[in-house]
Amino acid sequence: NAGVTQTPKFRVLKTGQSMTLLCAQDMNHEYMYWYRQDPGMGLRLIHYSVGEGTTAKGEVPDGYNVSRLKKQNFLLGLESAAPSQTSVYFCASSYVFSEETQYFGPGTRLLVL
Amino acid sequence: TQLLEQSPQFLSIQEGENLTVYCNSSSVFSSLQWYRQEPGEGPVLLVTVVTGGEVKKLKRLTFQFGDARKDSSLHITAAQPGDTGLYLCAGVRESNYQLIWGAGTKLIIKP
Numbered sequence: 001n002a003g004v005t006q007t008p009k010f011r012v013l014k015t016g017q018s019m020t021l022l023c024a025q026d027m028n029h030e031y032m033y034w035y036r037q038d039p040g041m042g043l044r045l046i047h048y049s050v051g052e053g054t055t056a057k058g059e060v061p062d063g064y065n066v067s068r069l070k071k072q073n074f075l076l077g078l079e080s081a082a083p084s085q086t087s088v089y090f091c092a093s094s095y096v097f098s099e100e101t102q103y104f105g106p107g108t109r110l111l112v113l
Numbered sequence: 114t115q116l117l118e119q120s121p122q123f124l125s126i127q128e129g130e131n132l133t134v135y136c137n138s139s140s141v142f143s144s145l146q147w148y149r150q151e152p153g154e155g156p157v158l159l160v161t162v163v164t165g166g167e168v169k170k171l172k173r174l175t176f177q178f179g180d181a182r183k184d185s186s187l188h189i190t191a192a193q194p195g196d197t198g199l200y201l202c203a204g205v206r207e208s209n210y211q212l213i214w215g216a217g218t219k220l221i222i223k224p
Contacts, residue, residue, distance in 0.1 A: 004155070040122075042201065042216040043156075090155050097210075101146075104155025 002026055006091050006105035013081045013112045021076040021108050023091030031094045032074040033058075033102065034066060036087040043090065049074055050097060081112045116140060117204055117215035125221040129191055134218040136202035137184040143207045145185050147176055150199040150217070182207070192222045 004025045013019055023032065030051050035043040045058030047066040055066045063085060065077045074093075078085060088109050092102040118137045126132055136145070144163045148156035160169050162178035162185060169176045173196075175188040185204075189196055202215045 040216055042117075043203075043214040045212070092155070101158045101161070102156075104157070106154055 004091055004093055004103050004105035006089075006108050008108060009106070010109045011111070013078075013110065015082060015112060017081050018077070018079050019081065019110075020078075021089055021091075021110075023074045023076070023093075023105060024072055025074075025091075025093040025103070026072065027093060027103065028071070029093035029095055029103070030071070031097050032068065033092045033094075034064070034074065034076045035090045035092065036060065036085075037090060037107075038087050046076065046089075081110075083112045086110060086112045116206075116213045117202060119200075119202060119215035119218050121218060122216070123219045123221075125223065126192060128193055128222055128224050131188070131190050132192055132220070133186055133188045134200055134220070135184065135186050136204075136215050138204065138213070139183065140204070140213070141182050141207045142204035142213075143182070143210075145178055145182075145202060145204040147185070147187055148201040148203065150201060151197075156199075156201055189220075192220075194222045194224050196220060197222050 007022045033048040034046040044060045049055045049068040052071040067075045088107045090107050091105045094100045094102045120135045146161045147159045150156040160176045165180045165182045167178045173190045177186050199217045199219050201217045
């Protein structure tokens with residue numbers, strides 16, 4: 001079991017460029033989440049999914065889009081990157097929404113210049 | 114405004130000392146989780162507390178949920194360098210089932 005994996009691990013973008021972060025889980029979890037973590041801010045939920053083909057906005061969704069075409073994959077897209085999106089991005093998954101243990105990936109460190 | 118306040122934000126102590134970190138809110142939570150995060154990795158769940166006044170022990174770590182389910186504490190006895198990390202609390206708000214994260218306590222245990 002690989003658990004939750006994320007690619008890439010690190011990326012540098014120029015302002016205005018686009019990219020997609022990929023999250024994959026092999027635990028057959030229904031629920032998947034994308035967070036960003038900034039110093040002193042804790043984890044903030046960007047978007048989440050309660051099942052294949054469904055997505056919903058979290059606390060800080062602006063500037064991001066997501067897709068869940070397959071149960072095991074959850075993609076986070078940045079259409080036009082901004083320096084304010086410099087952060088560490090974590091994907092997580094769980095059996096039950098919110099209240100149950102969330103399993104996290106190792107994170108993607110993104111720097112937008 | 115942080116809905117879940119963790120204190121202290123940073124703590125550096127010598128190996129063998131005891132410590133307590135806190136997670137406080139004005140909201141009532143149906144459950145509260147504690148995670149530990151090491152550099153370059155994602156958070157890993159340590160414990161979930163559900164009942165007001167509940168105490169759970171994990172070796173040298175003792176977790177307590179407040180009677181009113183608005184706060185929690187983590188006490189570490191005889192801290193070891195392996196306890197070094199960022200400790201995060203996360204609570205499920207009873208009012209809207211939203212999961213709220215604290216900003217974390219960065220703990221360094223010096224040998």
